[in-house]
Amino acid sequence: MLWALLLWSVTSRVFAQSLSVEEAQPPPPAPTPTPAPPKAPKPPPVIVMPEPTETPLEYPSGAQGEASVALELTLSAGGDVTKAVALEGDEPFTTRARDAAQRWKFKPATRDGQPIAAKIRFLVRFVPPREVVEEPEPAAPTPAAVPTEKNAPKPLEIVVVGDRPPIRHELARTEISRMPGAFGDAFRAIEALPGVVPIVSGLPYFYVRGAPPGNVGYYFDGIPVPFLYHFAAGPSLFHPAFIDRVDLYPGAYPVRYGRFAGAIVAGEMAPPGYRTRGEWNVRIIDSGAMVEAPFANGKGSAMVGGRFSYTGLVLSLVVPDVSVGYWDYQARVRYELTPKDTVEIFGFGSGDYTTYKERGFETDPNGVQREVERKRTAVDVNFHRLDLRWDRRISQGNWRNALFLGRDRTGFADGEVNVYNHMIGGRSEYWKQLDEGVRFRAGGDVLFESLTQELRNGNSDGFGDEPTREPPVTGPPPGPITPPQEEESEAERFGFGSRRDFTLGAYADFVWQVAPRVQITPGLRADLFASGKRVAVGVDPRINAEFQLTKKLKVTHGLALVHQAPSFVGPVPGFKSSLAGGLQRAVQHSVTLNYELPAGFQSSMAVFHSAFFNMTDLISLLQLEQTGGETSDDFDFRTGGQAYGFELMVRRSLSRRIGGFVSYTLSRSRRFTRRISGPATTDRTHVLNVAASYDLGKNWRLGGRVLFYTGIPAEVAYIEAARHPPRTPPFWRLDFKIEKRWYLKQPNRWWGVSLEVLNTTLNKEKLTGSCNAYDCHFEELGPVTVPSLAFEGAL
Numbered sequence: 001m002l003w004a005l006l007l008w009s010v011t012s013r014v015f016a017q018s019l020s021v022e023e024a025q026p027p028p029p030a031p032t033p034t035p036a037p038p039k040a041p042k043p044p045p046v047i048v049m050p051e052p053t054e055t056p057l058e059y060p061s062g063a064q065g066e067a068s069v070a071l072e073l074t075l076s077a078g079g080d081v082t083k084a085v086a087l088e089g090d091e092p093f094t095t096r097a098r099d100a101a102q103r104w105k106f107k108p109a110t111r112d113g114q115p116i117a118a119k120i121r122f123l124v125r126f127v128p129p130r131e132v133v134e135e136p137e138p139a140a141p142t143p144a145a146v147p148t149e150k151n152a153p154k155p156l157e158i159v160v161v162g163d164r165p166p167i168r169h170e171l172a173r174t175e176i177s178r179m180p181g182a183f184g185d186a187f188r189a190i191e192a193l194p195g196v197v198p199i200v201s202g203l204p205y206f207y208v209r210g211a212p213p214g215n216v217g218y219y220f221d222g223i224p225v226p227f228l229y230h231f232a233a234g235p236s237l238f239h240p241a242f243i244d245r246v247d248l249y250p251g252a253y254p255v256r257y258g259r260f261a262g263a264i265v266a267g268e269m270a271p272p273g274y275r276t277r278g279e280w281n282v283r284i285i286d287s288g289a290m291v292e293a294p295f296a297n298g299k300g301s302a303m304v305g306g307r308f309s310y311t312g313l314v315l316s317l318v319v320p321d322v323s324v325g326y327w328d329y330q331a332r333v334r335y336e337l338t339p340k341d342t343v344e345i346f347g348f349g350s351g352d353y354t355t356y357k358e359r360g361f362e363t364d365p366n367g368v369q370r371e372v373e374r375k376r377t378a379v380d381v382n383f384h385r386l387d388l389r390w391d392r393r394i395s396q397g398n399w400r401n402a403l404f405l406g407r408d409r410t411g412f413a414d415g416e417v418n419v420y421n422h423m424i425g426g427r428s429e430y431w432k433q434l435d436e437g438v439r440f441r442a443g444g445d446v447l448f449e450s451l452t453q454e455l456r457n458g459n460s461d462g463f464g465d466e467p468t469r470e471p472p473v474t475g476p477p478p479g480p481i482t483p484p485q486e487e488e489s490e491a492e493r494f495g496f497g498s499r500r501d502f503t504l505g506a507y508a509d510f511v512w513q514v515a516p517r518v519q520i521t522p523g524l525r526a527d528l529f530a531s532g533k534r535v536a537v538g539v540d541p542r543i544n545a546e547f548q549l550t551k552k553l554k555v556t557h558g559l560a561l562v563h564q565a566p567s568f569v570g571p572v573p574g575f576k577s578s579l580a581g582g583l584q585r586a587v588q589h590s591v592t593l594n595y596e597l598p599a600g601f602q603s604s605m606a607v608f609h610s611a612f613f614n615m616t617d618l619i620s621l622l623q624l625e626q627t628g629g630e631t632s633d634d635f636d637f638r639t640g641g642q643a644y645g646f647e648l649m650v651r652r653s654l655s656r657r658i659g660g661f662v663s664y665t666l667s668r669s670r671r672f673t674r675r676i677s678g679p680a681t682t683d684r685t686h687v688l689n690v691a692a693s694y695d696l697g698k699n700w701r702l703g704g705r706v707l708f709y710t711g712i713p714a715e716v717a718y719i720e721a722a723r724h725p726p727r728t729p730p731f732w733r734l735d736f737k738i739e740k741r742w743y744l745k746q747p748n749r750w751w752g753v754s755l756e757v758l759n760t761t762l763n764k765e766k767l768t769g770s771c772n773a774y775d776c777h778f779e780e781l782g783p784v785t786v787p788s789l790a791f792e793g794a795l
Contacts, residue, residue, distance in 0.1 A: 047111055047516075050075055050118055054105040059126055060092040067126045069097040077115040079108040087121070090655060092747050097124045177240065178654040178693045180705040181735030181758045183788055184281075185236040187228040187246060190265060191707075192689045194606070194647035194663045195250040198709065199682050201733055201765050202758055202784040204229045205570065207682050209250050209610055210643020210669035211262025212617045214567035215584070219257065221269040221346070222427065223387050223404055224447075226571040228267060230309075230326040231352040231381070237328045238348065239305035241279050241290040244270035251588035251608060252558030255507035255523035255542055256429070256443065261564035261586040261612065269346070272301035272334055277748070281792035285311045286326075300335040321357040326350070340393045351382035380411040383573045397432030408573035418454040419574035423447060437513035444506040451576055452498045501576065502530040509542075517548035529565050534579035538563025552596040560588045566616045577616070581638055585613040600656060604649045612641040620671045620681040623715060624722060641680065643669040654703075660692035678722040679713045686710045686730075699741040699752075708732040714769035714776060721771075728766045728778055733759040744795075751793030758786040 069089030074082045084101035086094040101122075109118040175189075176182060182189040190206070191198050197207040205213050218228045220238065229236045236243075249257070249264040257264045273292055280289040290305035306329040328350040336342050358376050361369045389402035408421040427445035434440050509523025525540040542560035549555060564584045566577035590608035597603050621639045645667025652659045665687040669680040686709060693703035711728030739754035762783040769778035 048109060050079065050109040050120060051107040052104065052122075053079070053107055054103075055100075056103065057097065057100045057124065057126075060096045067093040069093050069124045069126070071097055071101055071122045071124060073101060073104075073120050073122050075106055075108065075118045075120065077108055077117050079106040079115075081106070093124075093126050097126075175654040175659075176243075176246070178659070178701065178703060178737075180691060180693070180703040180737040180756065181707075183235060183756055183758075183786075184240055184790075185229070187236040187265065187267070190246065190248055192661070192663055192691065192705070193248050194604075194649045194665050195263075195608070195645075195667075196248070197665065197667065197669075197682065197684050197687055198707075200767060200781065200784070201707070201731060201763075202786060207669065207680070208248075208263035209588075209608055209645070210612070210641065210667070210680065210683075211586070211610070212567075212619070212680075212682075213570045214616065215260055215262030215564060215586075217257060217260035217262070217264045218266075218571075219264065220267040220348075221387075222256075222402070222429065223346075223385055225385065226383055226408060226573045228265065230328070230350070231324065231354070235286070235307070237350045238267065238330055239279070239288055239290045239307065241292075242269055242303075242305060242330050242332070244268045251590055251610060252542055252544060252560040255509050255525040255540070256441070258505055258507065258525045258527055258540060258562070259503070259529075259538075259564055261562050261584045261615070269332075272303060272332070274298055274301050277795060279305075279792070279794045281790050283788050283790040285309055285788070296335065300333065302331075302333045304329075304331045306330065323355045324353070325355075326352045342391045342393075344389045344391070345387070346389070347384070347386045349382065349384035351380075353380045354378045376414045377411065378413070380415075381409070381573055383408040394432065397430070400427075400429045402427050402429075410572050410574045416456050418456075419572070420450075420452045420454075421574045421576065422450045422452075439511040440508070441511070442506075442508040444504075446505075447501075447503045449501040449503075449576070450498075451501065451574070453496055499532040499578070501532075502528075504528040519546040519548075520544065521546075527563065529579060529583065531565070531576075531579040536565070536579055536583050538583055538585075554594045556592045556594070558588070558590045558592075562586050562588065568616075569618050581616075582614055584615050586615075587611045597650070599652070601650060601652045603651075604647075606647040607645070608647070609644040610642065612639075612643075615639050615641055615671075617641065617671060617680065621673055623681050623713075624671060624673055624676045624678055639671050639673040641669065641671040643667060643680075654691075654693045657695040658692075661689070663687075663689040676719055676722060678725065682712050684709045684712060693737075699743070701739050703737045705735040706732065707735070711766070714771045714778070716771050717773075726769070726771045726776055728769045731763065731765045732761075733763050734761045736760045749795055751791070754788075754790045754792070756788045756790070758788075759783055760785075 067090060070087040072085040072087050074084075076082050081101050081104050084098045086098050089097070101124075108115040110116060177184045179189050179192065182192075188204050190196060191204065195209050199205045199207070199213070206216075207213070208216055218225050220228065225237075228238075245268050247264075247266045247268065249266070251263065253264045257266065272294075274294045276293045278289065278291045281287065286307055286309035288305065288307035290303065292301060292303040294301050307327065309324075309326045311324045311326070328348070330346075330348040332344065332346045334342060334344040355375055355377050357373055359371060359373050362372050363369050384407045385404060386406075387402055387404040389400060392399045392401075403426045404424070406421075406423040406425070408423075409418065411418045425445060425447035427443065429441075429443040431439060431441040505525065505527040507523065507525040509521055511519065511521050513519050521544040523542045525542070527538045527540070529536045529538070540560065540562050542562075543558075545557045547555045562585070564586075565579060566581060566584065568575065568577055588608070588610045590606055592604055592606040594602070594604045616637060617639055618637050620641075621637045624639075645665060647666075648664040649661065651661035651663075654660070666685065667683075667687075668685065669683045670677060671680050688708045689705060691703065691705035693701060695701050708730065709732075710730045713725040713727055716722055716725045735756075735758050737754065737756040739752060741750050741752035743750045759782075762785055764780045764782040765784070766778040767781045769776055771777075
């Protein structure tokens with residue numbers, strides 16, 4: 001029933017909107033004494049799209065790697081290209097594609113058999129030359145055309161049906177590298193996007209449209225990972241050369257992803273360059289490098305990269321007794337078995353640790369006490385992934401099958417507590433263009449997990465005292481012997497204890513061009529969750545509808561029901577909550593309006609509403625229950641809630657000489673539990689990002705970003721005050737970046753230096769507060785200021 005309602009709610013809009021793209025009907029004839037029989041409606045014109053006939057193109061000299069460029073081509077009625085504009089892509093590929101397009105020939109578009117002028121969007125894909133230079137091919141998706149006027153051969157718009165999800169925010173590598181305050185790291189740049197509400201300035205932990213960090217899913221090239229960045233203010237886990245782009249799906253995300261009741265952050269891996277190359281960077285806190293080399297006459301490519309920090313050396317100057325460190329690695333080998341078959345091995349891992357020095361006394365063999373200093377590990381986190389994949393190119397599609405292995409671990413208190421998760425999984429992803437207006441996508445995945453915890457019994461001071469031990473048992477215990485109980489302890493219900501988990505999922509959707517300017521994507525996903533003795537099933541219908549109202553104006557609707565297993569406050573590698581209390585659920589709906597502004601500006605506005613059921617937002621729940629003077633002995637904390645708001649984004653690509661963006665979020669996130677309701681703990685009404693980047697000339701570039709947000713709810717002592725509590729003061733900061741490059745050989749051999757500072761203004765943030773009937777007291781944090789002086793280059 002729910003699926004039928006979802007489909008009806010969108011298709012009703014689809015058919016209503018399709019009337020707006022019909023040509024205007026002629027006025028009715030003047031009335032006559034004798035009524036004339038009604039005329040048959042004029043049939044719609046038959047539109048035939050242009051087809052490429054000659055598209056010569058050469059790979060740019062000195063360039064490397066695969067690349068895609070989106071062109072907007074204006075075609076004459078004779079099939080000649082009269083104008084070519086690059087919409088997306090990086091240099092030198094955009095210039096080469098734009099210049100080459102001026103010489104291309106097309107079979108012209110026709111209306112009722114008559115040639116007409118047209119305007120189309122054409123995708124050009126560059127592949128490094130091996131034995132021959134490959135020519136570009138038009139996008140596999142299907143176009144559909146709509147005439148702009150009835151009897152004039154003016155350009156018509158061609159809408160490409162592809163697998164580009166309609167509701168997402170995308171950050172390309174060039175924009176990421178030039179965003180002030182992001183340090184060139186893809187996943188740190190996410191905080192600047194609309195809908196993202198930071199928890200603390202400078203730390204990559206955030207709520208997305210009201211969903212807490214534990215309800216945000218992270219993927220890299222389809223592989224699930226616990227997180228995508230290092231502890232504290234550390235960088236992302238992947239060298240920038242491995243990242244093609246980062247997508248943020250704030251809601252109603254594609255059925256390919258599942259098992260999260262909030263948002264999805266997905267990184268997509270960059271294709272190999274198939275040539276010997278390298279990149280390196282040295283910063284105050286860490287160093288990283290990447291090397292790639294082809295083999296087998298260009299049929300294969302091997303690529304390795306990594307990063308190692310020496311943060312402890314810098315931090316010891318400020319806090320001598322505390323040290324923070326991290327490391328990561330990535331390795332990929334791809335080989336082309338046949339023109340249609342490619343195999344790939346991709347492995348990566350990451351580690352973070354925090355240590356401190358502890359002083360104490362111990363007694364030597366002579367009975368003399370002396371002071372000693374020991375190094376303790378407060379927390380030690382690491383995880384590893386190995387993905388084996390096979391891609392089979394089929395006619396108008398692709399089929400990928402993959403097997404992956406994983407190991408997660410988190411240790412606390414100098415190894416007193418260790419949690420592990422060993423996993424093995426597989427997935428299959430398939431898509432095919434069925435005809436000119438329909439693309440089919442389907443797949444499935446399975447995951448086996450073995451979760452274990454190690455609790456070491458002993459004295460944790462480690463200064464010579466013996467650990468406590470139970471006295472030996474010399475005989476049978478008195479009284480009758482009772483069999484062991486099968487009842488589950490509270491700790492086991494919460495997720496502690498060894499167990500086996502199993503998860504199975506399947507999905508399918510259609511990208512359907514139902515009308516020239518109307519596209520809908522209905523989809524369905526089903527997941528089976530098994531944890532210990534508990535089993536749960538989630539069925540998630542989703543639908544997106546896209547209406548191209550005019551050449552520059554597009555409206556997108558998204559509606560989805562999503563399920564998720566119970567989650568923790570944030571991701572902890574090796575630990576996973578049990579299914580006690582059932583699945584979390586969320587209904588996500590949004591309407592987005594996109595409009596192309598002059599001078600290369602893009603704009604988007606969105607309104608959204610999300611309803612949360614059976615939610616595990618532990619931080620917000622505890623604050624609300626403490627306000628009401630209630631406590632709970634049940635570890636399975638659950639709450640309901642909702643989030644709603646407005647988002648605005650105006651941007652001009654940072655890859656241009658003058659680029660920047662304005663990102664604004666107006667939102668409210670509330671929680672409901674028992675007899676208490678109030679805003680979520682990290683609810684911020686206003687979040688604003690304003691950034692600009694300018695090419696000063698001679699390879700100098702200057703940029704800055706201002707972040708502003710209002711405060712979070714303070715703790716109060718009365719239930720009535722909890723509904724509309726006082727808030728901490730607002731916070732703002734200024735990020736700064738200046739960089740210079742020297743080219744050894746353009747465009748890919750260079751070295752440079754950059755200076756970047758997060759929170760240049762050294763502003764402190766009032767993060768927590770408590771209020772009574774007379775006054776409020778706030779605790780300050782910071783200033784969290786991160787300077788970075790980097791030397792980097794590419795060969």
